[in-house]
Amino acid sequence: MPRDTGIGAATLRREDVRFLTGTGEYTDDIVLAKQTYAVFARSTVAHGKIKSIDTSAAAQMPGVLAVFTGDDFVDVGGNPAGWLINSRDGEPMKEPKRPVLAHGKVRHVGDAYAAVIAETVEQARDAVEAIEADIEELPAIIDMNAALSSSTYVHDEIETNQCFDWGWIEDNREATDTAIKNAHHVTTLELVNNRLVPNAMEPRASIGSYKASTGEYTLHTTSQNPHLTRLLISAFVLGIPENMLTVIAPDVGGGFGSKIYHYGEEALVLAAAKQVGRPVKWTADRTESFLTDAHGRDHVTKIELALDAEGNFLAFRTDTKANVGAYLSNFSTATPTFLHGTLMGGNYTVPLVYVNVKAVFTNTAPVDAYRGAGRPEATYSIERVIDKAARELGMDPIELRRKNFVKPDQYPYASAAGLEYDAGNYDALMDKMEEVADISGFEARRKASEAKGLMRGLGVNAYIEACGIAPSNLVGVLGSRVGLYDAATVRVNATGNISVMVGAHSHGQGHETAFPQVVSDMLGIDASTIDIVHGDTSKIPFGMGTYGSRSLAVCGSAVVRATEKIIVKAKKIAAHMLEVTDQDISLNDGVFSVEGTNKSVTFGEVALKAYIPHDYPLESIEPGLEETAFYDPANFTYPSGAYACEVEVDPETGKVRVDRMCAVDDFGNVINPMIVTGQVHGGLAQGIGQALVEQTFYDEYGQLLSASYMDYTMPRADDLPMFQVDHSQGTPCVHNPLGVKGCGEAGAIGSPPTVVNAVVDALQSGGHNITHIDMPVTPVRVWEAMQNAK
Amino acid sequence: MTKVTMTVNGKAVSGDVEGRTLLSAFLREDQGLTGTHVGCDTSQCGACVVHVNGKAVKSCTMFASEANGAAVDTVEGQTNADGSLNVIQQAFQDHHGLQCGFCTPGMVMSAAALLKENPTPSEAEVREYLEGNICRCTGYHNIVKAIMAASGQDVSAIAAE
Ligand code: FES
Numbered sequence: 001m002p003r004d005t006g007i008g009a010a011t012l013r014r015e016d017v018r019f020l021t022g023t024g025e026y027t028d029d030i031v032l033a034k035q036t037y038a039v040f041a042r043s044t045v046a047h048g049k050i051k052s053i054d055t056s057a058a059a060q061m062p063g064v065l066a067v068f069t070g071d072d073f074v075d076v077g078g079n080p081a082g083w084l085i086n087s088r089d090g091e092p093m094k095e096p097k098r099p100v101l102a103h104g105k106v107r108h109v110g111d112a113y114a115a116v117i118a119e120t121v122e123q124a125r126d127a128v129e130a131i132e133a134d135i136e137e138l139p140a141i142i143d144m145n146a147a148l149s150s151s152t153y154v155h156d157e158i159e160t161n162q163c164f165d166w167g168w169i170e171d172n173r174e175a176t177d178t179a180i181k182n183a184h185h186v187t188t189l190e191l192v193n194n195r196l197v198p199n200a201m202e203p204r205a206s207i208g209s210y211k212a213s214t215g216e217y218t219l220h221t222t223s224q225n226p227h228l229t230r231l232l233i234s235a236f237v238l239g240i241p242e243n244m245l246t247v248i249a250p251d252v253g254g255g256f257g258s259k260i261y262h263y264g265e266e267a268l269v270l271a272a273a274k275q276v277g278r279p280v281k282w283t284a285d286r287t288e289s290f291l292t293d294a295h296g297r298d299h300v301t302k303i304e305l306a307l308d309a310e311g312n313f314l315a316f317r318t319d320t321k322a323n324v325g326a327y328l329s330n331f332s333t334a335t336p337t338f339l340h341g342t343l344m345g346g347n348y349t350v351p352l353v354y355v356n357v358k359a360v361f362t363n364t365a366p367v368d369a370y371r372g373a374g375r376p377e378a379t380y381s382i383e384r385v386i387d388k389a390a391r392e393l394g395m396d397p398i399e400l401r402r403k404n405f406v407k408p409d410q411y412p413y414a415s416a417a418g419l420e421y422d423a424g425n426y427d428a429l430m431d432k433m434e435e436v437a438d439i440s441g442f443e444a445r446r447k448a449s450e451a452k453g454l455m456r457g458l459g460v461n462a463y464i465e466a467c468g469i470a471p472s473n474l475v476g477v478l479g480s481r482v483g484l485y486d487a488a489t490v491r492v493n494a495t496g497n498i499s500v501m502v503g504a505h506s507h508g509q510g511h512e513t514a515f516p517q518v519v520s521d522m523l524g525i526d527a528s529t530i531d532i533v534h535g536d537t538s539k540i541p542f543g544m545g546t547y548g549s550r551s552l553a554v555c556g557s558a559v560v561r562a563t564e565k566i567i568v569k570a571k572k573i574a575a576h577m578l579e580v581t582d583q584d585i586s587l588n589d590g591v592f593s594v595e596g597t598n599k600s601v602t603f604g605e606v607a608l609k610a611y612i613p614h615d616y617p618l619e620s621i622e623p624g625l626e627e628t629a630f631y632d633p634a635n636f637t638y639p640s641g642a643y644a645c646e647v648e649v650d651p652e653t654g655k656v657r658v659d660r661m662c663a664v665d666d667f668g669n670v671i672n673p674m675i676v677t678g679q680v681h682g683g684l685a686q687g688i689g690q691a692l693v694e695q696t697f698y699d700e701y702g703q704l705l706s707a708s709y710m711d712y713t714m715p716r717a718d719d720l721p722m723f724q725v726d727h728s729q730g731t732p733c734v735h736n737p738l739g740v741k742g743c744g745e746a747g748a749i750g751s752p753p754t755v756v757n758a759v760v761d762a763l764q765s766g767g768h769n770i771t772h773i774d775m776p777v778t779p780v781r782v783w784e785a786m787q788n789a790k
Numbered sequence: 791m792t793k794v795t796m797t798v799n800g801k802a803v804s805g806d807v808e809g810r811t812l813l814s815a816f817l818r819e820d821q822g823l824t825g826t827h828v829g830c831d832t833s834q835c836g837a838c839v840v841h842v843n844g845k846a847v848k849s850c851t852m853f854a855s856e857a858n859g860a861a862v863d864t865v866e867g868q869t870n871a872d873g874s875l876n877v878i879q880q881a882f883q884d885h886h887g888l889q890c891g892f893c894t895p896g897m898v899m900s901a902a903a904l905l906k907e908n909p910t911p912s913e914a915e916v917r918e919y920l921e922g923n924i925c926r927c928t929g930y931h932n933i934v935k936a937i938m939a940a941s942g943q944d945v946s947a948i949a950a951e
Pocket residue numbers: 827828829830831832833834835836837838839848849850851
């Protein structure tokens with residue numbers, strides 16, 4: 001393992017030391033002077049009319065400082081959706097207001113309708129019990145089909161439960177229908193992409209504080225993107241001027257999407273802090289996390305694949321209902337549309353793609369982007385239907401995929417779903433996967449399993465995804481209400497060490513280690529003198545945060561641009577010091593030198609000169625050495641991969657065990673292979689979790705029956721194998737300066753179809769004519785499928 | 791309120807607690823030892839694991855008053871005497887056995903208890919022992935590898951990086 005500190009080195013993570021010694025600082029670890037505590041009163045019914053809320057007894061309870069209800073927030077704004085989707089008929093989507101606290105109605109179990117602020121958590125909790133809420137229960141809208149035909153509405157003012165009816169690409173619709181009608185063969189699959197709860201191990205928490213003397217607010221919060229949270233609170237919800245609000249996300253204990261969004265609790269603790277004149281802290285317990293964190297997935301889909309007699313793909317047609325839950329979370333409308341429909345061509349040269357997505361309001365927790373966000377749903381549909389087609393046509397699933405792959409000489413490739421893939425080599429990934437996974441040894445392993453009385457299956461897939469969503473002017477046309485650039489400032493201090501302020505915010509990705517590797521490589525100075533500042537809006541220029549595998553591809557590019565500006569300026573200073581022109585200066589290993597001479601100055605000497613500018617060309621160069629860059633990508637990046645999974649299925653119990661899991665990914669260039677491999681591991685575990693064990697279950701009354709770790713199965717150490725991970729087949733991204741693509745979500749995108757393909761293969765090998773089982777593929781489902789197939 | 795006295799990481803401490811105060815809350819709030827994390831309310835996640843009289847305990851399942859007179863060890867007390875990472879902590883860093891760090895204190899404390907009971911556990915034994923510790927970030931691969939490495943076993947055959 002290389003132990004250098006530049007690009008490509010498996011540098012050990014510097015953040016680990018504080019995490020391993022218990023000295024990390026997560027939001028709930030922070031204690032502000034005189035802090036008070038908030039506890040929320042949450043709906044126990046999924047849908048109800050708030051007839052009255054009597055807080056008078058609660059207000060008299062010991063230690064209580066204030067009680068809030070929805071009435072206190074009628075004059076402030078709602079928490080908005082960040083992406084406008086237009087329906088096929090041109091109508092804009094329905095956007096009912098999402099208030100800080102429920103007003104008029106409660107719309108899901110866990111919906112907060114009041115909050116108590118008290119001296120201690122226990123006092124606040126006791127006072128919440130004393131709130132008398134008269135809530136008339138209404139019929140719960142849970143099932144999406146029922147929602148679409150119901151005359152009971154989650155939001156009465158919009159008189160429908162359909163948020164939008166989106167078609168992509170609408171101009172392809174008729175041609176796709178025709179192609180499917182006339183095709184030699186059409187494979188159809190109906191499937192459910194199961195609702196997941198992200199379950200970052202650190203529950204959400206927020207502390208609001210307010211300084212009356214200046215009118216400044218500070219919010220400490222568990223956020224993947226503090227600037228976005230500030231923008232939403234300032235511009236939409238509370239109207240606090242941005243320059244009067246600092247948002248600080250300290251160490252964040254995982255997010256996986258759930259901590260991208262602004263939540264009402266953040267606004268509440270700020271408003272409450274002003275009113276009580278002391279900091280107000282709220283920390284979710286795990287049950288609250290289950291009930292109120294934005295969930296993921298929850299699509300019900302029918303997909304059809306049309307093929308000709310040779311197995312060439314002619315068209316994909318997809319019909320999806322996407323659950324958005326009770327309110328629109330910030331990216332909830334982008335996830336099932338532009339992050340899903342645009343990927344429905346997969347890695348294939350299919351000429352026609354048409355996707356219809358109906359987004360549906362229900363009395364369940366809001367659903368938004370969760371690790372992969374739309375791309376796992378697309379990949380699952382495509383790769384499951386291809387597997388089914390291979391079986392129907394009697395073709396080898398690897399060969400069928402290879403036959404239809406976009407080939408290396410076809411880049412840039414305009415996909416039928418409207419994207420331009422810039423680089424890739426899917427055959428090379430498949431070759432590598434066959435080698436690493438030892439596909440040729442599978443039959444022998446199958447025999448060994450059979451000798452133990454177990455059915456063994458092999459599943460493969462190929463995926464492509466889109467990361468670093470951009471560019472801003474294109475996404476603006478498509479409905480995005482935000483820009484999707486990122487920003488970085490490189491500050492060279494007078495003594496030559498460097499602080500890099502980045503808009504991305506690590507919640508486990510190791511930015512404090514990886515970003516310095518980039519700067520170290522460019523300047524030729526040791527990474528130990530470079531450190532990262534992130535997660536604090538008062539210290540960094542701006543930022544869109546960390547999600548969508550964008551940190552390195554977008555923010556890393558901003559770091560490169562800012563560092564390039566540093567080099568340009570530093571060379572001018574060095575040129576002055578060495579009495580040459582800056583074109584004569586080259587920078588190697590932290591030393592500026594004049595080629596062909598022995599004249600040189602070190603990086604540190606130049607830095608000092610910039611801050612002590614005696615004998616300095618002040619008329620042409622400013623003192624100081626600090627540069628900022630905003631980087632707006634030219635295109636998405638397109639990671640891709642080929643995965644293989646082998647499972648053993650017990651015919652007696654239906655229990656599935658993943659025996660081998662191999663992920664071969666193209667992430668372009670890799671900055672820190674150790675971190676990249678770790679990201680893949682985590683994604684694989686979440687994908688296997690989705691495929692086999694994770695089940696979010698609302699009953700017909702809208703009660704979340706899986707609201708704790710007793711009921712929601714998390715993948716544990718003994719559910720998973722060691723993983724085989726390879727990223728040797730990278731094709732660099734052609735449009736960003738590092739040639740990187742992003743690796744955070746791949747594992748969770750590529751693995752679910754691979755696992756389910758393997759289960760179906762195992763069952764088929766055991767003589768069970770089963771073509772599909774919905775996730776999670778639990779023992780009960782497998783056993784039932786085997787009985788039904790008899 | 792009752793008064794409790796115990797040693798935490800070798801130091802005598804005391805405090806006044808309510809009957810319902812959990813050991814996890816006592817450590818975090820009274821003692822300011824926020825390395826012990828709370829990730830659930832059903833004793834399932836293991837983020838709160840500490841040692842009480844040498845045994846691994848989920849500190850959210852024990853009242854502070856029950857630890858009266860006990861010797862409690864937390865993640866903050868695990869480094870070598872010179873402040874450097876101990877062999878388990880170092881193995882977690884060397885093998886990238888942590889990402890967000892939230893489960894990490896519990897993992898380190900569980901690993902220490904495991905290696906005390908079973909100095910050279912197999913992969914299956916490590917996985918089984920970690921049944922009570924949830925990690926959402928790492929997929930466990932590198933945690934298992936780190937614990938085996940900390941036990942002195944050769945892990946080079948387990949996929950690199
Ligand atoms: S906090 Fe103790 S087990 Fe989860």
